[in-house]
Amino acid sequence: MKKFVIVFLFLALPIHLLGKEPPKNRIPESEAQTIALKAYAGKIKSSELEYEKGRWVYSYDMTDLNGKGIHEVGVDAITGKVVENKIETPAQEAAELKADAKHKK
Numbered sequence: 292m293k294k295f296v297i298v299f300l301f302l303a304l305p306i307h308l309l310g311k312e313p314p315k316n317r318i319p320e321s322e323a324q325t326i327a328l329k330a331y332a333g334k335i336k337s338s339e340l341e342y343e344k345g346r347w348v349y350s351y352d353m354t355d356l357n358g359k360g361i362h363e364v365g366v367d368a369i370t371g372k373v374v375e376n377k378i379e380t381p382a383q384e385a386a387e388l389k390a391d392a393k394h395k396k
Contacts, residue, residue, distance in 0.1 A: 333362050348367060350365050350375070361381075361384050363378075
């Protein structure tokens, strides 16, 4: 059990504490944005380059065309492949914002 807790705590550390820097060989943000808009034809509300699940991802929060929440599209910053394309409910969005704020402190 102790090993699990130690590994989990290490994985939960903010990226800036781990010394991770975005890769220099990443695709341009404009190209990632074009890919995201082809994957989902919404309006981009916000975007960020983040290290998530072991890879760098351009993450786009878009207005959901059905009005059910935010549509999130993630584009791998190296390959340009869409790695996430899903609706995020208001509750999920609030939880994500709370977690992001906690990591930025």
